Amino acid sequence: MNIPRGRDRDGFAFNRGGAVARITAHLAALFIVFLYGAGQAQARAPLVLLTDFGTQDGAVSAMKGVAYGVSQDLLISDLSHENPSIFVGAYRLYQAEQFWPEHTVFVAVVDPGVGTQRRSVVLKTRTGHYFVGPDNGLLSLVAERDGIEALRQIDEKVNRRPGSEDSHTFHGRDVFAYTGARLAAGVISFDEVGPPLPPQSLISIAYRKPQLAGNTVSGIIPVLDVQFGNVWTNIPKELFDRLQVALGAPLHVRIYHRGQLVDDTRAPYQRTFGEVPVGKPLVYVNSLLNLAVALNLASYAAAHKIESGPDWTIEIGKD
Numbered sequence: 001m002n003i004p005r006g007r008d009r010d011g012f013a014f015n016r017g018g019a020v021a022r023i024t025a026h027l028a029a030l031f032i033v034f035l036y037g038a039g040q041a042q043a044r045a046p047l048v049l050l051t052d053f054g055t056q057d058g059a060v061s062a063m064k065g066v067a068y069g070v071s072q073d074l075l076i077s078d079l080s081h082e083n084p085s086i087f088v089g090a091y092r093l094y095q096a097e098q099f100w101p102e103h104t105v106f107v108a109v110v111d112p113g114v115g116t117q118r119r120s121v122v123l124k125t126r127t128g129h130y131f132v133g134p135d136n137g138l139l140s141l142v143a144e145r146d147g148i149e150a151l152r153q154i155d156e157k158v159n160r161r162p163g164s165e166d167s168h169t170f171h172g173r174d175v176f177a178y179t180g181a182r183l184a185a186g187v188i189s190f191d192e193v194g195p196p197l198p199p200q201s202l203i204s205i206a207y208r209k210p211q212l213a214g215n216t217v218s219g220i221i222p223v224l225d226v227q228f229g230n231v232w233t234n235i236p237k238e239l240f241d242r243l244q245v246a247l248g249a250p251l252h253v254r255i256y257h258r259g260q261l262v263d264d265t266r267a268p269y270q271r272t273f274g275e276v277p278v279g280k281p282l283v284y285v286n287s288l289l290n291l292a293v294a295l296n297l298a299s300y301a302a303a304h305k306i307e308s309g310p311d312w313t314i315e316i317g318k319d
Helices: 016-039 059-070 086-099 140-146 171-185 237-243 300-304
Strands: 005-007 013-015 047-051 076-080 105-109 120-125 130-134 148-153 211-213 216-221 230-236 250-257 260-268 281-285 290-295 309-318
Touching: 047 059, 047 086, 047 171, 059 076, 059 171, 076 086, 086 105, 086 140, 086 309, 105 171, 120 140, 120 171, 130 171, 211 237, 216 237, 230 237, 230 300, 230 309, 237 290, 237 309, 250 281, 260 300, 290 300, 290 309
Parallel strands: 047 076, 047 105, 105 130, 260 281
Antiparallel strands: 005 013, 120 130, 120 148, 211 216, 216 230, 216 309, 230 290, 250 260, 250 309, 281 290
C-alpha cells in the first residue's frame, strides 16, 4: 500500500495518513474532556455555613465533605459555628449576609426540632441571596430586612443525600448542605428545590422593635460583640439621630433583664473607643450602624454582668 507523503513548510517529510490519525485522536480526546466537564457540577456561587455545631468534632467537616462531593469547585466559607440559640444564629446571619455578593447560598443550621414535622426550606430574598435551613425563625431576620422574593419547601425525595434516609438527626449534612451545594453549583435551580410556599408562612421570631419616646431610644441587646465584650443594640443610628445628641454629650444608659433593672450607667456619646480614658464607658455607633455600649480596652458585658437575647432590653437617653 502506498501511503501519501509530503513535506511541511520546513522541508521535513511527513506521513499524511499518520498526521490525520493523530489529529483525529486529539479531537476525540478533547471531546471526551468536554463531555466529562459537562457532566460535572461547576460552582456558580459561594456557599456559606452557619451552625450551632462548634468545631470540636467532625460535624462541620462532614457538611463540607458532602458539599465537595457535589462539586470540588465550590467556594465554601464559615460564617459562625458558635450559636447557642435560634435568635443568635438569626442575628449572625443578619450581621454578615448583606456583605456577600448576589446569588450567595447560605446554609444555616440551628435546629433543635430536627427530625420533627418542622419544614425544611429555601428562602430567596429580594437581594438575590438564598438561605437553606429549618423553618424555625432562623431565617426571619434577613427576611424581614431584605424582603422575601420566594419561599420553597425542600423536596427530600429528590434533594437529600443518597443513602441518608434512615438518618433523622443530621439534616445539616443530609438535607441542607446537600441541597445548598447543589443550588450553589448549579446542579439544580431554585425552582427545582421543591414546591412553593406562601411567603407569609415563614416562621418569625418575636422581639422588641426599636422605639423613640421623648428623649429616649430603646430596644434589645440581640448579641454581644463577643470577642471584646461590647454591648450591641438593635437601635439604628437614624432613630438615635432624632434626639440630636452632640458628640461628647452625656447619655443615660439603663439595661434590663426580663423587666428588671440590672445596669444604670452614664456615658458620653463618642465616635470610637480611644476617645475616652482606658476603662471608661462610651456609647457609640457600631459597624452595623446601630448603637452600642463599651468600655475602652475592657469588657463592658463582663464588668456589668450583661448578656444578650430578646429578653435583654436597653434604654439610652439624654442625661
